[in-house]
Amino acid sequence: MWGVILGAIAIGVLLGLLGSGGSxxxxxxxxxxxxxxxxxxxxxxxxxxxxxxxxxxxxxxxxRQVDWxxxxxxxxxxxxxxxxGAWLSQFFSAAMLLVFLALMMxxxxxxxxxxxxxxxxxxEEASDDDSRPLHPLWRVTTEGLIVGTITGLVSVGGxxxxxPALVLLGGLPMRLAVGTSLVIIGLKSLSGFFKQQQIAGTExxxxxxxxxxxxxxxxxxxxxxxxxxxxRINQRWLKxxxxxxxVLMGAWIVWREAxxxxxxxxxxxxxxxxxxxxxxxxxxxxxxxPLN
Numbered sequence: 122m123w124g125v126i127l128g129a130i131a132i133g134v135l136l137g138l139l140g141s142g143g144s145x146x147x148x149x150x151x152x153x154x155x156x157x158x159x160x161x162x163x164x165x166x167x168x169x170x171x172x173x174x175x176x177x178x179x180x181x182x183x184x185r186q187v188d189w190x191x192x193x194x195x196x197x198x199x200x201x202x203x204x205x206g207a208w209l210s211q212f213f214s215a216a217m218l219l220v221f222l223a224l225m226m227x228x229x230x231x232x233x234x235x236x237x238x239x240x241x242x243x244x245e246e247a248s249d250d251d252s253r254p255l256h257p258l259w260r261v262t263t264e265g266l267i268v269g270t271i272t273g274l275v276s277v278g279g280x281x282x283x284x285p286a287l288v289l290l291g292g293l294p295m296r297l298a299v300g301t302s303l304v305i306i307g308l309k310s311l312s313g314f315f316k317q318q319q320i321a322g323t324e325x326x327x328x329x330x331x332x333x334x335x336x337x338x339x340x341x342x343x344x345x346x347x348x349x350x351x352x353r354i355n356q357r358w359l360k361x362x363x364x365x366x367x368v369l370m371g372a373w374i375v376w377r378e379a380x381x382x383x384x385x386x387x388x389x390x391x392x393x394x395x396x397x398x399x400x401x402x403x404x405x406x407x408x409x410x411p412l413n
Contacts, residue, residue, distance in 0.1 A: 128154060129336040132169070133343020134350070135363065136177050136280070136303065145226055145277045149370065151332070152219070153377075159215035161326040163276035164317035165333050170278045171310035172337040174303045177344035181300025188301045191261070191291040196305035198262045199269035199283070203309040206273020207316035213274070216381035219374055222275040226371035229281035230364035236285065237357045237364075261290050265305075273313045278306035 128150040135146070147169055151162035181187050210218055264286050272279030280302045287298040318328055 125150070125154060125335070126339050129169075129339035130343040130346070132336070133173050133177070133340035133345075134347035135343075136173060136306075136340075137344035137347020137350070145222070145229060145281065145367070146370075147336070148219075148222060148276055149374065155332065157329065157332070158321075158324075158326050159219065160317070160321040160324055161328060163210070163218075164314055164321045164328050165336075166276050167278075167310045167314035167317055168328065168333050169336040169340060171307050171314060172333075173340035173344060174278060174307035174310060176337075176341040177348070178300060178303035178307060180348060181303060184300075186297050186300035187304055188287075188291065188293055188297055191287055191293065191301050192304050192308075194258050194261045195265035195283075195287065195291060196301075196308050198265035199279075199305055199309045200312040202266040202269020202271075203273040203313040204269075204316050206270040207276070207313040207320070208273075209270070210274050210276070210317070211320045214381070216378045218275055219378045220382050222277065223371040223374035223378070225271075225275055225277065225281075226367040226374075230367040230371070232281060232285055233360040233364040233367075237360050264290055269309055272309065273316075276313060276317055278310050280306050 128146070132146055132150075147166035148159075148162050151157045151165055152159055155162075157165065178187065213221075268279055268282045268286060272282065283302045283305055284295075284298050287293045287301055288295065291298070291301075293301060321328070
């Protein structure tokens with residue numbers, strides 16, 4: 122139980138610290154930590170992330186650190202994409218989706234490390250006044266749709282993709298991107314939840330609302346902790362440490378799920394041996410096929 126509580130708090134802390142990262146851990150915790158069926162865990166993860174992200178966005182919105190223009194032009198297409206991605210997920214096996222999630226973890230780790238390697242122009246607080254060029258709205262909208270579809274496949278909020286996109290395409294300083302990301306994550310996750318819950322229901326699976334409630338309660342507490350820590354922790358080293366964790370977690374998921382996605386091929390010699398055994402059990406000569 123304590124491991125689950127710590128996991129829920131960690132999800133909230135990461136969302137509060139970085140505006141991303143926490144949601145990508147939710148499915149692995151539910152599947153490998155609690156043993157929930159993969160499809161049910163995907164729906165539960167989205168419900169948890171939606172509630173925690175909305176709660177985490179409240180302090181940012183109160184301080185006017187949410188850019189509603191980007192919520193509209195990037196977030197709404199992301200909501201549509203999230204629903205489409207959740208719909209597409211039913212055509213893939215659970216193991217394939219978990220491997221894809223692991224690959225997303227590696228992408229997230231790469232993005233975080235790349236960001237930490239950029240030269241710093243000064244204190245982070247100074248970046249709040251940065252003036253960055255705005256990209257065309259069609260490009261921002263397209264990016265939101267693509268990110269939403271990709272993250273909808275694996276049932277994550279996608280903050281690790283949203284935050285860089287808001288900075289690079291939306292022209293937002295980091296602190297404003299974090300608050301905006303939380304609102305978008307909440308909207309996208311809510312959209313994906315409705316579709317994933319429907320898919321889980323067709324497979325006879327139900328959402329464990331007691332688990333969802335537990336994660337939401339401790340996750341919200343984690344976002345408050347994360348927001349306070351964000352003022353004191355070196356963001357560069359935090360992202361590097363989390364990137365390393367994502368690499369290890371992603372590699373472990375691939376190692377665990379790969380046999381389900383790419384089962385070992387039976388060698389010709391083994392196939393012949395199995396055929397001989399089957400013929401012998403049926404009373405047929407070992408050197409003759411049933412057609413002879």
